[in-house]
Amino acid sequence: AVGARANLTRVPCNLTNIDQPPGGSLSVIDETGTRHHLDGLIAADGGDGPGKQHVTSGQRGAxxxxxxxxxxxxxxxxxxxxxxxxxxxxxxxxxxxxxxxxxxxxxxxxxxxxxxxxxxxxxxxxxxxxxxxxxxxxxxxxxxxxxxxSAFTAPCWRRGSVVLAGDAAHSMPPHLAQGAGQGLQDAASLLAWLDGTDNIDTAFAGYARERATDVSRIVQKADISGRIMAMSGPAARLRDLALNLGGPRLMQSWLAEVWAADPRLV
Missing domain, CATH: 3.30.9.30 (D-Amino Acid Oxidase; Chain A, domain 2)
Incomplete structure (x- = not known):
């Protein structure tokens, strides 16, 4: 959907190297040794992909x-x-x-x-x-x-004309069921920024700034939720007491930010 709306081209191959010299143009090399020259690259290649490694220098959640x-x-x-x-x-x-x-x-x-x-x-x-x-x-x-x-948000989402999306940019424990959901939010944000300008660097910078801020709170909340759910002994009894006293309103308040629609992306 992003490719169709934003005039992007999908390169159906496995990348082995990303070449982006200072002041030079971006190119990638696939598993056959073919070089592809690009205006920009959206790297949604998970925790160990070449795009993730290129942008974050190998950093990932433990x-x-x-x-x-x-x-x-x-x-x-x-x-x-x-x-x-x-x-x-x-x-x-x-x-x-x-x-x-x-x-x-x-x-x-x-x-x-x-x-x-x-x-x-x-x-x-x-x-x-x-x-x-x-x-x-x-x-x-x-x-x-x-x-x-463990929860992880890339400290930097963009390096030159390469930008991260999905699990490459943020991995989170599944305690809010938001792994795929936040990837869809990334796609919607990218679409909005790419539709709004002809300058890919401007679009990537705006997207990275917007999503890095928004998703970090969700990742942190997923991590905290997992810690609360994993409690045992006296801590678990206190947790259960708080849930009983707070009732549905407590859970709705905790999840409001997760499920609220972002008016900028609707």
Whole structure:
């Protein structure tokens, strides 16, 4: 969509090198050795791509090896009817939290827990027979194990005519479900800036300034949310008390900035 509206060209290849000499023009080299001359490059190439490495000199968020997300999709017809309710459900436990919501005919399910508890019997310990989620402890459920990275926002989003977007610019733990959402916000902001000027450097500078400011708060909030959800012992009991006292208004206030539409991008 950005390419169609802003007269951009997508180069369908894997980049191996970015060449941008001081005062010179930008070019990239692909895996076949072909050089492509560019006016600008939007690098949405994840945490380890050449665009990210070029702009940030290799900086990235550290991997949180002590924390895992276990993901699964389960046909709703095999579960009790309440799992099909059109809402996102959050269950907080002792150092563990579970989120589930329906997508089409399936239930999307994510359990976040310390790696030390991800043993062969983790389903039975996290969702025992006495738990409202006991049905999810079925050993036949196929779970995908994913490491959770720490929150990271690139200290610099732009280097000359190369600018970062998506996970290359900001990675965040999944505790606000905003990884992909903030990437879409990046695309909308880029589109607005590129539509507003014929000067790519001006557009990239405006986009980087705008999004770096906006997304840093969301990344920080996702990180804090994860820390709150991971509490156990007395801290968890205080958390639960605060949630009970605050009620829906507390959660709505915490999420207002995340879900509010940006009038500049609508």
């Amino acid at each position: 991997d949180m090896g002590a924390k895992l997300a276990m993901r699964a999709q389960i046909p709703l017809h095999s579960l009790p009817a309440h799992f099909a309710l059109p809402a996102s459900q959050l269950w907080l436990g002792r150092g563990v939290h579970v989120v589930h919501y329906p997508i089409g005919d399936d239930l999307n399910l994510v359990a976040t827990l310390p790696a030390s508890r991800a043993r062969a019997d983790w389903q039975q310990t996290v969702m025992p027979a006495t738990s409202p989620l006991a049905v999810l402890g079925d050993p036949a459920i196929n779970w995908a194990r994913t490491s959770i990275s």
